[in-house]
Amino acid sequence: MKSLTLFRNNLRKNDNPALFFSSVSNEIIPVYIYDDINIRKELGGASKYWLYHALKSLDISLENTLHYFKGNTIKILERLVTENDIKEINYEEPFLEDDIILHKKIVLAMQNKGVEVKTYNCTVLWKPYEILKNDGTPYKVFSPYYRKGCLKLKKPNKPLGQPNNLNCTKIEQTSIDDLNLLDKTPWHKKFENEWDISENAALKIFNEFIENSIYEYKIGRDFPAINKNSRLSPYIRFGLISVNKIWYMLENLNFDKNVEHYKSEIGWREFSYYLLYHFPFMAKDNLQKKFDNFNWDNNKQNFDAWKKGETGFPIVDAGMKELWQTGYMHNRIRMVVASFLVKNLLIDWRLGEAWFWDCLFDADYASNIAGWQWTAGTGADAAPYFRIFNPILQGQKFDSEGKYTTKYIPELSNIPLKNLQEPTEFSDKLNYPKPIINYKLSRDRSLKKYEEIK
DNA sequence: TTTTGAGTTGTTCGA
DNA sequence: GTCGAACAACTCAAA
Numbered sequence: 001m002k003s004l005t006l007f008r009n010n011l012r013k014n015d016n017p018a019l020f021f022s023s024v025s026n027e028i029i030p031v032y033i034y035d036d037i038n039i040r041k042e043l044g045g046a047s048k049y050w051l052y053h054a055l056k057s058l059d060i061s062l063e064n065t066l067h068y069f070k071g072n073t074i075k076i077l078e079r080l081v082t083e084n085d086i087k088e089i090n091y092e093e094p095f096l097e098d099d100i101i102l103h104k105k106i107v108l109a110m111q112n113k114g115v116e117v118k119t120y121n122c123t124v125l126w127k128p129y130e131i132l133k134n135d136g137t138p139y140k141v142f143s144p145y146y147r148k149g150c151l152k153l154k155k156p157n158k159p160l161g162q163p164n165n166l167n168c169t170k171i172e173q174t175s176i177d178d179l180n181l182l183d184k185t186p187w188h189k190k191f192e193n194e195w196d197i198s199e200n201a202a203l204k205i206f207n208e209f210i211e212n213s214i215y216e217y218k219i220g221r222d223f224p225a226i227n228k229n230s231r232l233s234p235y236i237r238f239g240l241i242s243v244n245k246i247w248y249m250l251e252n253l254n255f256d257k258n259v260e261h262y263k264s265e266i267g268w269r270e271f272s273y274y275l276l277y278h279f280p281f282m283a284k285d286n287l288q289k290k291f292d293n294f295n296w297d298n299n300k301q302n303f304d305a306w307k308k309g310e311t312g313f314p315i316v317d318a319g320m321k322e323l324w325q326t327g328y329m330h331n332r333i334r335m336v337v338a339s340f341l342v343k344n345l346l347i348d349w350r351l352g353e354a355w356f357w358d359c360l361f362d363a364d365y366a367s368n369i370a371g372w373q374w375t376a377g378t379g380a381d382a383a384p385y386f387r388i389f390n391p392i393l394q395g396q397k398f399d400s401e402g403k404y405t406t407k408y409i410p411e412l413s414n415i416p417l418k419n420l421q422e423p424t425e426f427s428d429k430l431n432y433p434k435p436i437i438n439y440k441l442s443r444d445r446s447l448k449k450y451e452e453i454k
Numbered sequence: 455t456t457t458t459g460a461g462t463t464g465t466t467c468g469a
Numbered sequence: 470g471t472c473g474a475a476c477a478a479c480t481c482a483a484a
Binding site for chain 1: 460461462463464465466
C-alpha cells in the first residue's frame with residue numbers, strides 16, 4: 001500500500017511518530033508543502049532561511065526522496081492521491097488554530113477521495129486538551145499548569161527512535177527552489193558560519209550542552225557573555241529534535257535543580273501552545289481585555305531606532321544587533337529589549353512580536369505571542385505592571401565585564417567598564433547615539449499609564 | 455460557597 | 470554599601 005507522509009513543523013527522521021508509524025506501509029511518499037494560502041501570516045525571513053536548510057537536510061536523510069510543493073495543501077494533496085493511488089496520509093497533529101482549520105479541510109477533502117488521514121502528536125509533551133483543571137476549564141497560571149497539570153498527569157511519550165524499514169519513493173521531480181525561501185539579495189550569507197542546520201547538529205549541540213553546561217544552567221542562563229544556554233530553540237521550532245527526546249535524555253540524568261529548571265523551560269513552550277490552543281484570539285488581541293483600551297504611543301522613529309539597535313542604551317542595542325546579525329538573541333536580553341519597547345517606549349507588543357517573528361530563527365507562533373503578551377502584562381500570568389527593567393542596571397548586572405555589549409557594539413570597546421552602559425554620560429564625542437529617551441521620565445510615564453488600566 | 459494562599463525573570467527608596 | 474519594604478490589587482487554583 002502507498003501512503004503519503006506530510007511534513008510540516010517536524011522536519012526530522014528520529015522520533016517522528018508520523019513517519020515512524022507510516023513506515024509499516026509498503027511505500028512512503030514524503031512531502032513538504034509550503035502553503036502560502038491556508039495561513040494567517042507568512043513565515044519571517046529568518047524562518048524561511050532556516051526552513052530551507054532544514055528541508056535540504058531532511059531530504060538527504062530521506063535519501064533524496066522528499067517532494068517539495070508550494071500552494072494550497074488541499075489542491076496539491078487531491079492531485080497527488082488521485083494520480084498515485086495513495087490510500088493513507090500521515091502527519092503531525094495540529095494544535096494551533098490555522099493548522100486545525102486546515103486539518104479539518106484536509107480530512108473532508110480526503111474523505112471524498114476515500115483516503116484515510118491519520119495524525120500523531122509530534123510537537124508537544126502534553127496535548128493542550130488533556131490538561132484541564134478539576135472544573136474542566138484551562139489553567140491560566142504557569143506553575144499549577146505545569147506542576148499539577150502536566151507533571152502529575154502522566155509521563156510524556158517515550159521517543160521512538162529511527163523508523164524501521166523505511167521505504168520512501170520519489171514519484172515526481174520537484175525542486176526546493178520552487179518554494180522561493182531564500183531572498184535574491186544574499187543578506188543571509190552572514191549566517192552561514194553561525195549555524196549548522198541539521199538533525200545531527202541538533203543532537204550534537206544538545207549532547208554538548210549536557211556535557212558542558214547543564215549543571216550551571218540555572219544561574220548561567222542569565223549571562224549572555226557565557227555560553228550556558230543550549231541555543232536549541234530554532235532546532236526545536238522546526239522539529240529537528242523532538243521535545244520528547246530532550247525530555248528523556250534529561251530524565252536519565254541525576255535529579256538536579258539545573259536539570260529541573262531546563263525542563264521547566266520546555267514547560268513554558270508547552271504552556272504557550274496550551275494558551276494559544278485554548279485562547280486562539282490572543283494571537284491578535286490582548287488576552288486581558290482591559291488592555292484593549294490601552295493607548296500605545298507607537299512612535300515610528302523610536303520603533304526604528306529600537307529595530308536598528310540605535311536607542312542609545314547599550315545592552316538594548318547589543319541585543320538588537322545580535323538579533324540582526326545572528327538570527328538569535330539571548331533570553332535575558334530578549335526580556336530587556338522587550339520591556340524597553342513596551343514599557344519605556346510604550347510601543348504595542350504586536351509591533352515587537354512582528355519584528356521578532358521576522359528576525360528570529362526560533363520564531364515560534366505560540367511562544368512569540370505568549371512571551372510578548374507576558375512582557376507587556378497583557379497576557380497570562382502577567383508580569384506586575386511596575387516591573388520595568390532598567391537597561392543600565394541590567395547591563396551592569398548581567399554583562400558586568402561588558403563582553404556581550406562590546407561584542408555587538410565594538411565602538412564602545414574603549415569606554416571604562418563603569419561607564420559602559422551610559423557611555424554618552426562619559427563622553428559626548430562618541431560614534432554612538434545619545435539615549436532616545438530619558439529613562440527615568442519614561443519609567444514614570446509608563447507607570448502612570450499602566451496604573452490607569454489596572 | 456467561601457476562604458486562603460500564591461503568582462518566571464525587577465526597581466527604587468530610605469533607613 | 471547593604472537591606473528590607475513598597476510598588477497594587479487582582480485573579481487564579483484548590484481546599
